[in-house]
Amino acid sequence: MKNDFVIHTLENGLRVVIEVMPGVRSAACGFLARTGSRDEDPQMAGVSHFLEHMCFKGTHHRTCEQINIAFDEMGSLYNAFTSKERTFYYGWVRDADLERQTELLADMMRSALPQPEFDVEKKVILEEIAMSNDQISHLAYDFLHENVFAGHPAAWPVLGFADTIEKLTRDQMDAYLAERYAPDNLVLVVAGRVRPEQVIRLASRLTADWLPAGRSRSRIPPVLNAGQAVKKVERFHQQEIALVFAAPGAGHPMDETAEATASILGGGNSRIFWNIVQAGLSPRAGAWRVAYEDCGLTILSGLCDPANCEKLAEALRKEARELIAQGPEPHEVQRVKNKRRTSLAVEAEAPYYRLVQIMDDVDTYGQPRSVEQRLAEVDAVTGQSVVDYLEAFPITDPGFLVSVGPREWPAS
Template structure:
């Protein structure tokens, strides 16, 4: 059976591992409490920009060295940034544990060279332009901006062209010194892991991380203004769009709320991509290309999304169909048969995902970073199996009948 172990180093770095020596691989990752919600206006997009820069060399390795060594280890490594965290991870054979931890730890102290910063600025701008050209054309970002406001959880992870074009390397260095402190990070591992060796190595490699001087906190933003490059118009006019993209948002459970398990099951019953109520009413009938719902959980709040993609002429009628489905589930709740189906599907998915250390790593590291809490696979299965019709029906009444905001991206 997997064993969970954790410790906190003298410098504040937390280490958490789910150890299963039966595995053929081991996954490692640094989880940093650094995301879009932690930025101010002149830093908008900086967490994601910094993620790119962490691969651009250190005092010990060039950018080419970093990528070459990842290839040499045969590791599957990458990184991602969200509203609340940035994660750097890799999966390797257990015999390469020391080398991958050395590499990832070295990357956590990047050079942040001005020349690399200027080069990567163009890469980020191209990424923003490419993203804005793809459906649903920034509609999800607009929904978050309207629902949460254009700052905090509503701030764009990529930033805007305006914020990236005016960003300074000095601002990035100051942000790095504020957010990439050992007490604000978790080193997580899963699979065939030598935990004692991991702790010993990490303590040596991070020994001087706490000595980095803390820069001053930037001035707060003026909440009476809208950041440059941001619009809170609820209609996005897309001249070349052939379909319409409708997003609705209302309240949802946070990542700390017990309702989250019932709400996930509710989303499967109502809007799963196969076999759900919306699937049979809109997808199977050919009325829409996409008709789905899901909860999105953040540390201290959450949201419930409804998403529709269809011919512009059918938006009104399809929206009415979705509302009818939601109204029925709020009024009558869910049926035991459809809940059992959702639980069986979620249970199978949980078990299959748990077979790979790389899959287990993300839930382990994120949960320990944000809530200092560990959920084993058995814990998750117990939560799923304990769900009943009453709990899921109550979640429908609580989260599907509140005030919502609506964003439409379509040709006018």
């Protein structure tokens, strides 16, 4: 697979990152806003996600209805998401419509934040928070961060809290928009059948009046707490428990090995799947890694009957102990590497998915990686690298125990 990147920075600070994919007939583009929930002030928790919604609700040139119809008129496959560290808006169209798609997304980056739409969308966000709290896995995930990262901006949920959303004003959001969606904190990413010089000229024209904020992103690394946290919620009938350990952050040299280790332990057809889920102890259990800019977490978790909390926790710890003591089997390493290779290769053939890969690389490494580079990093994973990784980032110490459900376990 041939990769052809063009990277250009406009005078206003907007970075434009392009990958030419001549073998396709479509193109995808997206605006990365390098801001997320961990960049918010405590009293404005949830503003990043709320703003993501509002960017679809009206600009100085389009109404909410016109924005949504414009996407469909192009046949665009589009979406947006907000995380703790970034917000991304993107669309995938036939190559002939790339200019229209880019112009629409650029217009959305200058949302007018109409007050009537703001008032309505606030209710939508509050409902979204309530719905999330009704799902035990979501509640446990947020509770986990709230305690593992207590006292740090990474602790609060992407959705924010009901009280911070209720108190948030349109003017507060407008000030956040002006600062965090300034061109020097945005990246325009484009992938597909495109001509880079045309994309750069288009970006320059669309953003000619955008003024930089001159603000550099500054984040304080969180400190992972140890101990346990229990949240008794009687309305649930099952218990969610999680064991949390330190892991490398995004872009770490052991990145692919960390992903492989989690997959061997708790991914599809993993040890946890066969020895815990298929054994009937838990209907849903696994292990995964959460990677942030400056830290990471390995999470072993599962759902169970409240009476089986002790059994599930011990079963998860047993699988972790055995992986460290025995190391991975060669067939396990090969299986997860093949799944990863296929995933990367398939995604790289579609501009929509390749766009997200490039965006992630740009935000993590400062520049995109070729498909060959990514595959080479997967190839470098070995049984010994998994052993070395588990020595550097052990998952057999007590870690942090999180328990959410109708049983107050473990007792304080």
